[in-house]
Amino acid sequence: xxxxEILQFPDPGLRxxxxxxVELDTAALRGQAQDMLETMxxxxxxxxxxxxxxxxxxxxxxxxxxxxxxxVVLVNPELLVRxxxxxxxxxxxxxxxxxxxxxxxxxxxxxxxKLDGSPVEEWCDGLLAxxxxxxxxxxxxxxFIDRLSLxxxxxxxxxxxxxxxxxxxxxxxxxxxxxxx
Ligand code: GNR
Ligand code: NI
Numbered sequence: 001x002x003x004x005e006i007l008q009f010p011d012p013g014l015r016x017x018x019x020x021x022v023e024l025d026t027a028a029l030r031g032q033a034q035d036m037l038e039t040m041x042x043x044x045x046x047x048x049x050x051x052x053x054x055x056x057x058x059x060x061x062x063x064x065x066x067x068x069x070x071x072v073v074l075v076n077p078e079l080l081v082r083x084x085x086x087x088x089x090x091x092x093x094x095x096x097x098x099x100x101x102x103x104x105x106x107x108x109x110x111x112x113x114k115l116d117g118s119p120v121e122e123w124c125d126g127l128l129a130x131x132x133x134x135x136x137x138x139x140x141x142x143x144f145i146d147r148l149s150l151x152x153x154x155x156x157x158x159x160x161x162x163x164x165x166x167x168x169x170x171x172x173x174x175x176x177x178x179x180x181x
Contacts, residue, residue, distance in 0.1 A: 001034050001035060001038050002035055002038065003035070003038050003039045003042050004035055004036065004039045004053035004054070004055075005053065005054070006039065006043060006048075006052050006053060006093050006094060007051075007052055007053070007054060007094055008094055008095075008096055008164070009092075009094055009095045009096070009143060009145070009157075009160055009164070010157075010160070010161055010164060011094075013051070013054055014051060014052065014094055014138070014141065014143065015141045016051070016056075016141050017139070017140050017141050018049075018050060018051045018056055018057055018058050018059075018138075018139045018140075018141075019056050019057060019058065020057075020058050020076050021057050021058055021059060021075045021076055021113075024075065024113060024115065024116065024117035025115065025116045025117050029057075029059070029075075029115060030115055032050065032055055032057070032059065033059065033061060033073045033115060035053075036048050036050065036053060036055075036059070036061045036073075037061045037063075037071050037073070039053060040061055040062075040063065040093075041063070041068060043093050045093045046062060046063060046064050046127070046131055047060060047061065047062040047063075047064075047131045047132075047134060047135045048060065048061050048062075048093065048135075049135045049138030049139055050139075051138050051139060051141075052093060052094050052138060057075075058075065058076045058077065058139050059073070059074075059075055060073070060074050060077060060132075060135040060136070060138075060139070061073050061074075062074070062128075062131050062132070062135065064127045064128055064131055073114065073115055074112035074113070074114075074120070074132075074135075075112060075113040075114065075115065076112060076113055077110055077111070077112035077132060077135070077136055077139070078110060078111050078112065078136075079105075079108055079109075079110055079132075079133070079136060080108075080109040080110060080111055080121070081108060081109040082105030082107075082108050083105060083106060083107040083108070084105060084106035084107055085103055085104070085105065085106055086103070086104065086105070086106035086130075087101050087102065087103045088101065088102060088104070088127075088130050089101055089102075090102045090130070090134060090144045091144075092134070092143060092144055092145075094138075094143065095143060095144070095145060095160065096160065096163065096164075097163070098145070098156060098160060100144070100145070100148055100152075100156070102130075102144050102147050102148070103147070104129070104130055104133045104134075104147075105129065105133065106125060106129065107123060107124070107125040107129060108123070108124060108125075108129045108132065108133065109121070109122065109123050110122065110124070110132055145157060145160075
């Protein structure tokens, strides 16, 4: 197992659509999922998309439990239905030192595969629904700051680009966590 480097905005590697996983139930895929979980836990995140660690696959890991003992791995996740709207404070391990309120669907039905290739399809809501939508966005090259108002999104992108150029330190994962809890 090893922790992986998390790409930071404005890395262009965060801006493409990740490719579907075609080979399930392989040692390689399990190994990548394990490394992603280790990376997510060590950064105190509640989710991580493969694209954030430079892996071009539609693969996400999550753990929204309080004791950090409930790892979830989803392969090729898809939103099937969105219901209602809800605003939540979000942060992102790829967006240093910034949190903001994002409006998303409140309740979703999603479909995905488990590591062994077996299908999952279910409704969820609350933090899990927010997290799945945030991670699927990553797989489509989208970040939560793209979902702010146009004016705000532009202002935030400029500010973060400037901070990036001047070599400001990496995100404090605890900041992201406090946005969650
Ligand atoms: O750790 C994270 N917290 C979080 C809080 C609110 C909404 C979404 C998230 S996901 C984020 C980890 C991350 O960047 N996943 O891509
Ligand atoms: Ni993120």
